[in-house]
Amino acid sequence: MHIKKQRLLTPGPTPLLPRALHAMMASDIHHRTQDFIKLYPQVLSDLKEVYGTRNDVLIVVSSGTGALEASVSNFFSEGDKVIVLSAGKFGERWEELAKAFRLNAVTLKAEYGDAVAPARVAEALKANPDAKGVLFQASETSTGAAHDVKAIGELCQSTQALCIVDAITGLGTMPLDIDGWGLDIVIGGSQKAFMIPPGLAFLSVSEKAWQRNATATLPRLYFDLKKEKKMADKGESAWTPNVSHILALAEALVYIKSIGMDKLVENAQLLARATREAAVALGLRLFAPGSPSSSVTAICAPEGMDSGEIVKGFRNHFGSIIANGQGTMKGKIFRIAHLGYFDFPDLFAMVAELEIILASKGIPVEFGKGVAVVQKIYAEAALPALVKA
Amino acid sequence: MHIKKQRLLTPGPTPLLPRALHAMMASDIHHRTQDFIKLYPQVLSDLKEVYGTRNDVLIVVSSGTGALEASVSNFFSEGDKVIVLSAGKFGERWEELAKAFRLNAVTLKAEYGDAVAPARVAEALKANPDAKGVLFQASETSTGAAHDVKAIGELCQSTQALCIVDAITGLGTMPLDIDGWGLDIVIGGSQKAFMIPPGLAFLSVSEKAWQRNATATLPRLYFDLKKEKKMADKGESAWTPNVSHILALAEALVYIKSIGMDKLVENAQLLARATREAAVALGLRLFAPGSPSSSVTAICAPEGMDSGEIVKGFRNHFGSIIANGQGTMKGKIFRIAHLGYFDFPDLFAMVAELEIILASKGIPVEFGKGVAVVQKIYAEAALPALVKA
Numbered sequence: 001m002h003i004k005k006q007r008l009l010t011p012g013p014t015p016l017l018p019r020a021l022h023a024m025m026a027s028d029i030h031h032r033t034q035d036f037i038k039l040y041p042q043v044l045s046d047l048k049e050v051y052g053t054r055n056d057v058l059i060v061v062s063s064g065t066g067a068l069e070a071s072v073s074n075f076f077s078e079g080d081k082v083i084v085l086s087a088g089k090f091g092e093r094w095e096e097l098a099k100a101f102r103l104n105a106v107t108l109k110a111e112y113g114d115a116v117a118p119a120r121v122a123e124a125l126k127a128n129p130d131a132k133g134v135l136f137q138a139s140e141t142s143t144g145a146a147h148d149v150k151a152i153g154e155l156c157q158s159t160q161a162l163c164i165v166d167a168i169t170g171l172g173t174m175p176l177d178i179d180g181w182g183l184d185i186v187i188g189g190s191q192k193a194f195m196i197p198p199g200l201a202f203l204s205v206s207e208k209a210w211q212r213n214a215t216a217t218l219p220r221l222y223f224d225l226k227k228e229k230k231m232a233d234k235g236e237s238a239w240t241p242n243v244s245h246i247l248a249l250a251e252a253l254v255y256i257k258s259i260g261m262d263k264l265v266e267n268a269q270l271l272a273r274a275t276r277e278a279a280v281a282l283g284l285r286l287f288a289p290g291s292p293s294s295s296v297t298a299i300c301a302p303e304g305m306d307s308g309e310i311v312k313g314f315r316n317h318f319g320s321i322i323a324n325g326q327g328t329m330k331g332k333i334f335r336i337a338h339l340g341y342f343d344f345p346d347l348f349a350m351v352a353e354l355e356i357i358l359a360s361k362g363i364p365v366e367f368g369k370g371v372a373v374v375q376k377i378y379a380e381a382a383l384p385a386l387v388k389a
Numbered sequence: 390m391h392i393k394k395q396r397l398l399t400p401g402p403t404p405l406l407p408r409a410l411h412a413m414m415a416s417d418i419h420h421r422t423q424d425f426i427k428l429y430p431q432v433l434s435d436l437k438e439v440y441g442t443r444n445d446v447l448i449v450v451s452s453g454t455g456a457l458e459a460s461v462s463n464f465f466s467e468g469d470k471v472i473v474l475s476a477g478k479f480g481e482r483w484e485e486l487a488k489a490f491r492l493n494a495v496t497l498k499a500e501y502g503d504a505v506a507p508a509r510v511a512e513a514l515k516a517n518p519d520a521k522g523v524l525f526q527a528s529e530t531s532t533g534a535a536h537d538v539k540a541i542g543e544l545c546q547s548t549q550a551l552c553i554v555d556a557i558t559g560l561g562t563m564p565l566d567i568d569g570w571g572l573d574i575v576i577g578g579s580q581k582a583f584m585i586p587p588g589l590a591f592l593s594v595s596e597k598a599w600q601r602n603a604t605a606t607l608p609r610l611y612f613d614l615k616k617e618k619k620m621a622d623k624g625e626s627a628w629t630p631n632v633s634h635i636l637a638l639a640e641a642l643v644y645i646k647s648i649g650m651d652k653l654v655e656n657a658q659l660l661a662r663a664t665r666e667a668a669v670a671l672g673l674r675l676f677a678p679g680s681p682s683s684s685v686t687a688i689c690a691p692e693g694m695d696s697g698e699i700v701k702g703f704r705n706h707f708g709s710i711i712a713n714g715q716g717t718m719k720g721k722i723f724r725i726a727h728l729g730y731f732d733f734p735d736l737f738a739m740v741a742e743l744e745i746i747l748a749s750k751g752i753p754v755e756f757g758k759g760v761a762v763v764q765k766i767y768a769e770a771a772l773p774a775l776v777k778a
Contacts, residue, residue, distance in 0.1 A: 001659065001771050002652040003732040006407075018395075025414060263391035270390065317771065318734050343392040345707055345738035352737035352760055360772050367764040368757025371741055375756040382390050382706065383749050 004319030009350065011141050011169055011296040011323055011337035017195040017255055020248040027244040032236070036243065041235040043246055046253035047202060050261050051171070051186065053178035055204045058228045059249075061242045064168040064189035067201035068097055070223035071164050071185045075209055076132060077217040078102045083124045083161065085116040085136035085152075088143040089326045090166060094135045101218055106131065112329055113143050113298070115291040118151035125159055132212070133162040138170025142326045144298030144335060145288035146174060153181030162209055168192055168201075169295035172261065173268040173339045184209040192295075193264060193340040195255070196248040205229070264340075269294040271338040271347055274377040278351045278370035282358065287333045295339040298325070300332060302363055307334040313357035320353060344378045393708030398739065400530050400558055400685040400712060400726035406584040406644055409637040416633040421625070425632065430624040432635055435642035436591060439650050440560070440575065442567035444593040447617045448638075450631045453557040453578035456590035457486055459612035460553050460574045464598055465521060466606040467491045472513045472550070474505040474525035474541075477532040478715045479555060483524045490607055495520065501718055502532050502687070504680040507540035514548055521601070522551040527559025531715045533687030533724060534677035535563060542570030551598055557581055557590075558684035561650065562657040562728045573598040581684075582653060582729040584644070585637040594618070653729075658683040660727040660736055663766040667740045667759035671747065676722045684728040687714070689721060691752055696723040702746035709742060733767045 008015055029035035048057040060067055076082065082103050084094045087110035098105035106128055110116045116136070125131060134156050139146045149165060156163035162184040167176060171186070172193025178186055183206070190200035205213075205225060213226060222239065231238045256264055272294035276286055279299045287298035301307035307324055311334050314320040323335040336350060351370040359365045379386050397404055418424035437446040449456055465471065471492050473483045476499035487494035495517055499505045505525070514520060523545050528535045538554060545552035551573040556565060560575070561582025567575050572595070579589035594602075594614060602615060611628065620627045645653055661683035665675055668688045676687035690696035696713055700723050703709040712724040725739060740759040748754045768775050 001733055001767065002648050002656040003730060005404075005730070005732050005734070007734070015394075259391050267391040319732070320734065341392060341394070343394050343708070344390050345394065345396065345709065345742060348741035348760070349734035349738040352741070352764055353734060356764055356768055356772070359768065360775050366761075367768075368759075368761030371737070371760045372755075372757030375741055375745055378390065379745055379748065379756075383745070386749050 007320045009320055009322050009337055009346065011335060011339060012189065013191040013198055014193070014195060014337060014340040015342060016197065017252050017341050019255065020196050020251040023247045023251040024244040026247055029243060031241050031243055036241070037235045039246065039250060040237065040241070043250050043253065044232055046250070046257060050253055050256050051178060051204050052176070052261060053204050055178060055206045056229055057202060057204045058225055058232055059237065060201050060203070060223060060228065061199065061239065062201050063198060064166070064187065064201050065093065066223065067187045067189070067203050068093060068166060070203060070220070070225055071187060072097050072101050072103070073218045073220040073223055074225045075162055075185070075212045075216050076101065076103055077215070079104055080132040081106065081128055081130050082133040082135055083108065083121065083128065083131050085121065085134070085147060086110070087115055087137070087145055087147070088112055088140035090137050090140055090142055094166070098135070113145055113288045115140070115145045115147045118148050118155065121152050122155050125155055125161060129159070131159070131161045133164050135164045136166065138165050138167040138174060138176065139293035139295040141169045141296055142329065143288050144293050144296045145291050146170070146293035147291070149174070149176060149183065150181045153183045156184070157182035162212060169293070169339055172256070172264045173293065173295040175262070175265055178204055190245055190249060193268070194249065195252045195341040196245060199242050199245045200249060265294070268338040268342070270377060270381050271342055271344070272297055274347060274374040275336050275338065277377065278373040281373045282355065282365060282370045283363070296323070296335045296337045298333045298335050301334065302358070305361060306331045309361060310334045310354070310357055313360065314353060317357065318353045320350065344374070347374050396709045398709055398711050398726055398735065400724060400728060401578065402580040402587055403582070403584060403726060403729040404731060405586065406641050406730050408644065409585050409640040412636045412640040413633040415636055418632060420630050420632055425630070426624045428635065428639060429626065429630070432639050432642065433621055435639070435646060439642055439645050440567060440593050441565070441650060442593050444567060444595045445618055446591060446593045447614055447621055448626065449590050449592070449612060449617065450588065450628065451590050452587060453555070453576065453590050454482065455612065456576045456578070456592050457482060457555060459592060459609070459614055460576060461486050461490050461492070462607045462609040462612055463614045464551055464574070464601045464605050465490065465492055466604070468493055469521045470495065470517055470519050471522040471524055472497065472510065472517065472520050474510065474523070474536060475499070476504055476526070476534055476536070477501055477529035479526050479529055479531055483555070487524070502534055502677045504529070504534045504536045507537050507544060510541050511544050514544055514550060518548070520548070520550045522553050524553045525555065527554050527556040527563060527565065528682035528684040530558045530685055531718065532677050533682050533685045534680050535559070535682035536680070538563070538565060538572065539570045542572045545573070546571035551601060558682070558728055561645070561653045562682065562684040564651070564654055567593055579634055579638060582657070583638065584641045584730040585634060588631050588634045589638060654683070657727040657731070659766060659770055660731055660733070661686055663736060663763040664725050664727065666766065667762040670762045671744065671754060671759045672752070685712070685724045685726045687722045687724045690723065691747070694750060695720045698750060699723045699743070699746055702749065703742060706746065707742045709739065733763065736763050
């Protein structure tokens with residue numbers, strides 16, 4: 001059709017909160033003046049509230065990978081042993097980081113689409129009592145699989161290992177009891193459930209992690225979190241901050257607080273469940289049925305079809321931007337995101353689009369069937385009286 | 390549910406074109422400098438191209454009502470006889486204007502939801518050979534009914550009457566052959582199919598109208614179109630222009646030209662047809678089945694229900710802003726818009742929302758049934774091979 005709105009529906013960047021985007025226009029302030037020094041502590045405090053932790057929460061100006069690097073360079077020394085859970089492209093990024101920073105990595109692999117079971121982590125911790133950290137993804141964005149963060153956190157608590165969680169797509173899509181589960185470092189990114197463009201990353205740092213930091217000798221300067229904390233305590237950032245993004249984040253955090261982080265998580269979980277059930281109703285196979293994440297649902301392309309055809313269909317027919325698989329999963333899966341500023345009308349439309357795309361490829365589809373599944377799940381959650389009657 | 394995106398889905402203001410909205414941020418230019426004088430003639434020229442006429446096309450800084458007033462004050466003298474077609478709230482605005490400017494109005498009324506048939510206009514012109522103008526709406530936004538602009542234009546051509554068309558919601562939603570049909574004044578508004586916020590109105594002015602202007606004595610200053618044209622010919626506006634909106638309009642016109650005005654019209658027509666068929670499939674009654682407009686579809690609330698309940702349902706359950714009826718139609722109808730920056734995914738979602746709202750009010754609804762009707766119409770238009778097979 002002739003009008004095709006570009007809709008950014010990928011698992012990062014995610015749809016932007018309009019009021020946060022508009023706030024970026026007020027960037028004509030200097031970051032070493034009161035204008036900024038009044039703003040920044042409030043943002044840090046709101047971020048901490050949204051993280052739901054008593055730990056320090058810091059902001060760095062980088063992509064999520066910068067914060068992953070910070071979580072290595074600030075807390076380890078050359079040759080330290082770490083246990084790396086690798087279940088997808090982002091697990092492999094931990095492996096790369098461990099190698100680049102000359103850590104001694106014990107890698108627990110899972111097939112793409114699977115998660116590493118907590119029992120394997122328990123075993124590895126037992127076999128490697130000298131392990132100084134466990135590094136993993138809360139939600140492996142590349143496959144749509146989630147790890148059991150609670151179980152892994154609790155396993156680390158009784159050891160010297162820091163529990164380091166890449167929660168870049170986990171925050172806001174799954175419950176994360178940072179203090180209760182003993183999560184020492186929890187990493188987030190601005191372009192995910194925080195609803196603003198890429199450019200900022202976040203880390204919560206536990207007391208156990210700060211103690212390790214005192215003796216960790218890996219080289220660091222830009223990502224020196226101790227310096228960042230010292231400055232944050234004074235209401236400033238260590239280096240020049242990304243002012244436009246801090247302004248956007250301030251708005252986004254007000255919005256997230258107004259909803260409640262638990263409700264944001266519930267929203268993603270419901271959308272994820274509705275997507276899974278709609279996909280199955282349409283005869284499609286889920287890529288990570290065993291431990292599905294609520295940040296993104298990876299769906300296998302129908303037998304004999306390249307998933308790129310589906311991604312292209314969304315873009316060419318409707319202007320909707322969804323994600324293909326990454327690496328070796330490219331062409332095999334497509335990914336529907338749920339993290340952050342996504343709502344049910346987004347999903348009604350996306351599933352209606354998917355049905356048309358499948359039909360256009362010769363797959364037998366009953367129009368409206370998948371949409372009806374999503375509508376039913378919406379109604380069960382939002383209008384329980386209706387469903388009862 | 391917890392995340393509800395505010396979606397502005399009313400027949401004006403309509404959804405904004407993002408790139409046009411962003412362009413408004415470049416408003417720090419002076420309107421009597423080359424920065425503006427380079428921009429304005431291009432905008433006027435693109436607007437004329439989109440209007441599809443050889444007539445002059447002028448911009449005034451006002452709401453649409455300001456341009457309606459300009460079309461009276463510039464072309465008539467006190468006591469002039471005019472024929473007013475009144476088929477809704479906007480037809481009544483013509484009546485008010487005629488009264489305020491002391492014209493002698495012969496009013497042809499139609500019931501809300503109906504249009505005035507061209508035969509009645511022919512009769513009135515015959516009975517009133519001294520009529521100096523015929524004033525009417527192309528699309529009566531309050532009822533979703535359309536007038537037969539071609540027939541009425543052609544009737545005026547052989548008389549001294551100016552054919553004055555409020556096409557505020559007609560432009561971009563129905564074919565308007567301004568030169569071929571003899572439409573002397575055609576009025577548009579920025580917040581309609583032009584996809585930008587309210588603040589500007591447009592008028593095309595024929596040679597026949599300019600000739601009348603020379604002898605028209607009604608008082609005017611701000612809306613003096615002759616002065617406006619004189620300044621436009623020099624690349625400027627008569628009074629201080631709305632710079633942000635001119636910048637937005639420049640972007641919107643580039644976008645509309647890239648699609649083509651005929652395709653924009655086709656887009657609205659298809660969405661309107663799909664909305665009508667989906668409404669009927671859901672057991673609802675159309676308010677203007679006889680001469681439905683493609684700018685907005687007015688749908689009757691189910692028997693015994695206030696249409697405000699449906700409007701509230703859209704807003705409270707989903708954050709979607711749709712229109713209630715106006716005046717005495719309030720509570721009886723709700724209106725789904727199609728003009729401008731609307732696409733099929735918007736409609737997939739809107740119909741899915743409507744189904745849930747109806748169900749929540751105890752109306753028996755099969756989820757996905759209306760959506761499937763919309764999907765089918767999309768597929769017929771965009772994927773004809775699929776439908777054949």
